[in-house]
Amino acid sequence: MSTATEVTRLAARVRTGLAARHPNEPFGDLRTLPGGHSGLTYSITAGTGAYVVKAVPEGQRPVGRNDVLRQARILRALVGSPVPVPEVFAVDEREPAWFAMEFVTGEAIEPVLDEHRLDPGLCRTRMLALAGVLRDLHRTHVDGAEPLDPAAELERWARTMRAVPAPLRPGAEEVLGLLAAGIPESLPPVLIHGDFRLGNVLCRGERPSAVVDWEIWGVGDPRIDLGWFLLFADHRNFPRLGRPVPGLPTEDELLARYLDGRAVPPAFDWFRALARTKMAAIMGHNLRRHREGKYHDPDQERLPPTIAAMIRTARDILAPRS
Template identity: 30%
Template sequence: MTAPNPPGLDLTRLAGYLNATVPGLLTGDLTGEVIAGGRSNLTYAVTDGASRWVLRRPPLGHVLATAHDMSREYRVMGALGPTGFPVPPMVHLCADPEVLGAPFYLMGYVDGEVLRSTAALARLGPDGVLSRVLEIVRTLADLHRIDPAEVGLAGFGRPDGYNERQVRTWTRQLAASRSRDLPGADELAARLAQTVPATSAAAVVHGDFRVDNVIFAGERIAAVLDWEMSTLGDPLADVALMLTYATHPAPAPDGGPDRAPSDAPGYPDVATMVAHYAERSGRDVGNLRWYRAFAAFKLAAILEGVHYRYTRGLTVGEGFETIGARVVPLITQGRRILEGD
């Protein structure tokens, strides 16, 4: 009996392709299911009954330029893995959209826990929350200490002018997803463009670093996930986005009240996280105001893209109906930060 296909994943076509291109990988029929939690690229758990993998592909529609590059994710994780940095093992990249309707890649399945909600964090207790959040901060600092040239990523991005390009890119992405009035968005974009700081010492940046993009094995991070926005750029942008995610209320998976991860007892405050990052990385973090304002704008643009796909029936899974309500508060937050409130 043929297993049912999850949305966006034809298991028969996938099995045929893998048998032809990676002989010996599969030992039985494939089954698969959507892994909940992702809001951008689609993620599936796939198994042949003996081994397990994870498959990633772009959304079913409204794919923004540069935002869903499978080869980018595959390349950066493949480069970081040999350094000991925690990423899943890469298995195969398919750039041919004819196989599944979009490029995709396959990676090894990493066992562990993904803390997808504030409630899941809180269940760890204050000491457990503190230890895991500081591990996240240390892991980000460790990423930023890796020399891109030494791991074959010298041409992975253009660090010079990174901040200027980021403002232009996310202003365009927001415009491409915008189907409603977003008070203050244009003003914030203009102010960010007018006050761009020079890029600090370049590093590999993740671009979406947050607590539910890592897999924990106990208190240790077993893998960092979701590298679709990675590049070479300003590491302070990563730090600021991590702080924004920590303090921004997000919908609870069980339909409960919106709560920020930092609401969990034991979650360190912003000053503690910044100091811990500075000590581990050796970087100057004295002026994060612009970066935190931009992080709020970038997250608003990301969520508006998700909302746009949701309103057009192009999302897979649950929990998308409240995403749109989070956009304007982020724009307001960005304006307040930039103005020094």
């Protein structure tokens, strides 16, 4: 949480950085942007325009989710591509770094997890459209990132999982062992978002208008993104959390839309299981932090059934019981 003084300093820098775009036009206040945004995310108006500002917290290192310059770099690389993204208008590399991008209007709603009143048919249309966006994303070339192979991805999430107390992750060691025993060969690396789903895409009407939240983008195996995206097709994957949405595309329908006539990639079930393991690790991490008092969120107590289900279904995908 930033202090009022820190926000005031950042606001002055943002106004200076955007001044050339808005001569003699008034700026509004820098306001915290509500929602599930990691790091510092604000909005600011300038004349009739509006921007989203992402900044490194004062006193913190610009690494991981706080590496806003890395986020700005991928957004600028994608401008003009088939992947819709906000346009970046100002970047300040001085510490603490920040950048300003256009404020794209739209809804970022995950149909099976978020409270909403969207028409189920609209949810279906958006999700099918997003499968096409993911296909376009994986066809976009980006330089300057070290490829992450399936083994490295598994190692990353195994560390996260093992940082969760064992009682909160029943059966996780068996799943991690099965994953480690069957690591597939990597496909040619592509640009991956890392958390690709409707909850991270602004939509207007039936169409995606901007893919956002690029904190963990990278270059790696396309099956990493694809397995994660398909996880959100079925509310039954999320006991006590998921909401049924009639007519939502199945995993097979979304996979067919993404593949567009191509064959199903090899060893894809390994990545479906990895996605469930990743979700269990993330939820277990959040629940642990809540119970340790690092942040108070009683809603985290709803997670254990979903954590257990993710681990159980990952195991069944990897080694189905007869």
